[in-house]
Amino acid sequence: MENRKIGFIGAGKMGSALMQGIIKAGIVNSENISASDVYEPFLKELKTKLGIQVSTDNAIIVQASDILILAVKPQTLGSVLANLKTYITSDKLVISIAAGVPLSTYEDALPESTRVVRVMPNIAATVSEAASAISPGKNATSEDLRAALAIFSAVGTAVQVPESLMDAVTGLSGSGPAFIFPVIEAMADGAVLEGMDRKSALTLAAQTVLGAAKMVLETGMHPGELKDMVTSPAGTTIQGIHALEEAGIRAAFMNAVIRASERSKELGKK
Numbered sequence: 001m002e003n004r005k006i007g008f009i010g011a012g013k014m015g016s017a018l019m020q021g022i023i024k025a026g027i028v029n030s031e032n033i034s035a036s037d038v039y040e041p042f043l044k045e046l047k048t049k050l051g052i053q054v055s056t057d058n059a060i061i062v063q064a065s066d067i068l069i070l071a072v073k074p075q076t077l078g079s080v081l082a083n084l085k086t087y088i089t090s091d092k093l094v095i096s097i098a099a100g101v102p103l104s105t106y107e108d109a110l111p112e113s114t115r116v117v118r119v120m121p122n123i124a125a126t127v128s129e130a131a132s133a134i135s136p137g138k139n140a141t142s143e144d145l146r147a148a149l150a151i152f153s154a155v156g157t158a159v160q161v162p163e164s165l166m167d168a169v170t171g172l173s174g175s176g177p178a179f180i181f182p183v184i185e186a187m188a189d190g191a192v193l194e195g196m197d198r199k200s201a202l203t204l205a206a207q208t209v210l211g212a213a214k215m216v217l218e219t220g221m222h223p224g225e226l227k228d229m230v231t232s233p234a235g236t237t238i239q240g241i242h243a244l245e246e247a248g249i250r251a252a253f254m255n256a257v258i259r260a261s262e263r264s265k266e267l268g269k270k
């Protein structure tokens with residue numbers, strides 16, 4: 001993997017998060033990573049910070065890459081694919097992280113034999129804790145799937161899913177960090193209201209979320225059972241649980257995932 005050249009089309013929030021995660025994981029050296037973007041200041045910053053190759057010309061990045069990661073907005077993708085189709089040859093693997101856009105869109109827009117893998121990562125790639133789901137396209141080989149799993153496992157946890165679940169993945173883990181950040185902020189707000197300084201409150205709130213997530217992943221226990229371990233009869237926790245249930249917390253989180261998944265489906269239709 002380390003000699004393969006990875007090129008990013010789009011060096012915004014998610015593209016740059018992946019670049020950082022890949023370099024941090026050491027699976028590819030920074031000189032084998034390149035990126036293009038229409039916004040030159042992002043490129044200059046990434047060149048200085050990460051030591052990658054950059055260009056404002058997408059075609060140059062395509063030509064220089066074995067693996068191409070498309071990290072532009074779904075709304076921009078159509079024009080990017082139309083402009084790049086003459087440069088994308090069957091010796092390149094195309095990975096797209098665009099929300100909603102189905103594999104068939106790439107396979108229809110690009111030359112017939114193009115190998116495409118669709119991935120939905122998340123922003124926690126920045127700190128090597130992304131949750132990513134991967135679906136290979138009809139021309140992708142088992143080696144392509146292995147390469148995609150290697151890249152996205154290096155920046156967190158990666159699983160293969162049928163493409164039909166990609167919108168649900170987008171609503172759950174793609175958008176999910178943004179559902180949890182306000183939870184951390186609001187829990188810290190509660191402690192600030194009780195008199196704690198903001199910095200300590202945020203540290204304790206974030207570590208609490210991290211610890212709870214780790215318990216689910218590492219013990220294999222059901223979250224309900226874990227909740228019961230914290231909740232003493234007539235204690236403090238059950239008072240807090242009651243407040244959350246009164247506010248409809250479960251329906252709120254389910255609806256967040258469902259609405260985000262629905263938006264992913266809509267984006268795929270454009």
Ligand SMILES: NC(=O)C1=CN([C@@H]2O[C@H](COP(=O)(O)OP(=O)(O)OC[C@H]3O[C@@H](n4cnc5c(N)ncnc54)[C@H](O)[C@@H]3O)[C@@H](O)[C@H]2O)C=CC1
Pocket residue numbers: 009010011012013014015036037038039042058070071072073074076080097098099120121122123174175
């Ligand atoms: N931000 C996130 O947490 C996640 C985003 N995604 C997906 O990643 C993709 C990128 O999203 P973000 O990084 O959030 O957006 P962004 O807006 O931060 O980045 C997109 C970048 O593409 C550049 N761009 C626009 N037109 C271009 C063109 N013609 N050629 C080259 N570059 C061009 C923009 O200047 C921008 O820097 C989207 O498709 C999104 O659905 C997937 C998972 C999580």
Ligand SMILES: O=C(O)[C@@H]1CCC=N1
Pocket residue numbers: 099170174175
């Ligand atoms: O909000 C979005 O559309 C992107 C896709 C998943 C996370 N961010």
